[in-house]
Amino acid sequence: MTxxxxxxxxxxxxxxxxxxxxxxxxxxxxxxxxxAHRRGLRVLVCERASEVVGASVRNFGHLCFTPQxxxxxxxxxxxxxxxxxxxxxxxxxxxxxxxxVVARTDEEFAVLREFARVRGPREVHTHTVASIESKVPxxxxxxxxxxxxxxxxxxxxxxxxxxxYLQRCGVEFRFRTAVGAVASGVAHTSRxxxxxxxxxxxxxxxxxxxxxxxxxxxxxxxxGLDMMRxxxxxxxxxxxxxxxxxxxxxxxxxxxxxxxxxxxxxLHSEFxxxxxxxxxxxxxxxxxxxxxxxxxxxRGESVASFQREIAFDSLLSLxxxxxxVTDVRVLExxxxxxxxxxNEFLQDIRPDTGIHVAVVTTGIGMSCGxxxxxxxVARIFADSTWAGASPVLREAAAVTTSRHPDHExxxxxx
Ligand SMILES: Cc1cc2nc3c(=O)[nH]c(=O)nc-3n(C[C@H](O)[C@H](O)[C@H](O)COP(=O)(O)OP(=O)(O)OC[C@H]3O[C@@H](n4cnc5c(N)ncnc54)[C@H](O)[C@@H]3O)c2cc1C
Numbered sequence: 001m002t003x004x005x006x007x008x009x010x011x012x013x014x015x016x017x018x019x020x021x022x023x024x025x026x027x028x029x030x031x032x033x034x035x036a037h038r039r040g041l042r043v044l045v046c047e048r049a050s051e052v053v054g055a056s057v058r059n060f061g062h063l064c065f066t067p068q069x070x071x072x073x074x075x076x077x078x079x080x081x082x083x084x085x086x087x088x089x090x091x092x093x094x095x096x097x098x099x100x101v102v103a104r105t106d107e108e109f110a111v112l113r114e115f116a117r118v119r120g121p122r123e124v125h126t127h128t129v130a131s132i133e134s135k136v137p138x139x140x141x142x143x144x145x146x147x148x149x150x151x152x153x154x155x156x157x158x159x160x161x162x163x164x165y166l167q168r169c170g171v172e173f174r175f176r177t178a179v180g181a182v183a184s185g186v187a188h189t190s191r192x193x194x195x196x197x198x199x200x201x202x203x204x205x206x207x208x209x210x211x212x213x214x215x216x217x218x219x220x221x222x223x224g225l226d227m228m229r230x231x232x233x234x235x236x237x238x239x240x241x242x243x244x245x246x247x248x249x250x251x252x253x254x255x256x257x258x259x260x261x262x263x264x265x266x267l268h269s270e271f272x273x274x275x276x277x278x279x280x281x282x283x284x285x286x287x288x289x290x291x292x293x294x295x296x297x298x299r300g301e302s303v304a305s306f307q308r309e310i311a312f313d314s315l316l317s318l319x320x321x322x323x324x325v326t327d328v329r330v331l332e333x334x335x336x337x338x339x340x341x342x343n344e345f346l347q348d349i350r351p352d353t354g355i356h357v358a359v360v361t362t363g364i365g366m367s368c369g370x371x372x373x374x375x376x377v378a379r380i381f382a383d384s385t386w387a388g389a390s391p392v393l394r395e396a397a398a399v400t401t402s403r404h405p406d407h408e409x410x411x412x413x414x
Pocket of ligand 1 (some may be wrong): 060063070178364
């Protein structure tokens with residue numbers, strides 16, 4: 001067998017046949033590889049870059065398990081177990097301090113109180129303004145909640161640590177190897193053909209290149225995001241990821257609340273320029289003390305290569321206001337990208353061809369991707385023992401796609 005990334009004597013990518021070939025070494029591809037490896041299968045991951053470089057390193061590292069709904073909630077709950085297990089086994093930093101969601105207005109607090117009532121004290125702890133001010137370095141809060149089950153990882157390390165762990169377990173990786181096309185049992189790569197019984201495409205937004213018709217059929221677009229990492233003189237450390245304001249409109253768990261209607265109307269009428277940037281106001285502090293600040297969203301079949309300074313200006317001015325600081329210094333700016341569609345997941349299982357697609361089509365892949373990936377593998381092998389809690393998704397894993405096409409699984413399963 002060839003070494004990772006090298007050619008064999010015939011100039012081919014090796015003559016071995018794999019049980020599962022995973023295309024893409026982001027968190028979803030790694031999750032598929034992990035689940036397949038745990039079934040005792042021979043697994044190869046093919047990645048066109050030289051390391052894990054995609055959305056899985058460009059994000060906040062926020063494992064936002066709680067404010068999801070429907071399938072996303074189920075995948076998030078299973079992802080939580082998998083992240084904790086992997087952090088132990090692969091030995092990377094995972095912080096179990098939850099998420100702070102701070103309300104700056106009565107409308108925001110109304111959404112959070114409703115959410116607390118619906119979810120109960122296991123998932124949501126309500127805090128008064130005095131309590132928030134003593135625990136979170138924000139200014140002008142009117143109250144807030146802690147979502148204690150949420151977690152945080154360092155996105156620059158976590159996926160790479162999972163990759164290294166899987167390599168130690170015997171999963172093979174071939175970097176700098178781009179897959180150009182797939183057919184039943186074979187992937188045509190930039191280093192020759194690779195043969196596998198099952199091929200899973202976990203390519204994020206690049207699914208529109210490998211499977212353009214499928215992507216079009218599911219309305220998959222690309223979503224670009226502006227992000228930055230800053231230092232600022234916070235009056236106390238940010239002990240957990242912080243969501244506020246616009247974030248309450250984004251996560252489906254909050255967005256489902258009746259009180260969100262008023263909040264949406266007010267934010268859109270009061271701040272039309274921020275609404276245009278499709279903002280998610282969010283902050284995570286890394287172990288070195290720097291803070292990831294984001295983000296904005298813009299969608300299309302392709303997204304602009306050039307990031308607009310107005311987006312960064314807006315994010316910085318919100319950060320100054322939120323933490324009541326003036327000394328914000330930008331260390332890095334970057335553009336992230338993910339697949340975006342009306343449904344949150346594109347899971348296309350094709351037992352007839354052995355070519356399957358696993359793409360998270362919204363910005364929650366760090367929170368839901370591992371559970372989603374494991375469920376994808378369970379469906380490929382028609383296995384009803386999927387470890388997630390949802391009976392609907394377990395049953396879905398056990399039956400053929402003709403009875404359960406993807407669109408039948410999009411409703412709430414809670
Ligand atoms: C700025 C930003 C912030 C985010 N914040 C969060 C967050 O805090 N919490 C959260 O839950 N989610 C967050 N997300 C979403 C989350 O990061 C993504 O949903 C998740 O990382 C997607 O994982 P993936 O494996 O599908 O994609 P990726 O990590 O992008 O991996 C796909 C891989 O496939 C490879 N590839 C593509 N085509 C080919 C090919 N033809 N041949 C070989 N390899 C190929 C690519 O090179 C890439 O490495 C954020 C996303 C962004 C962009």
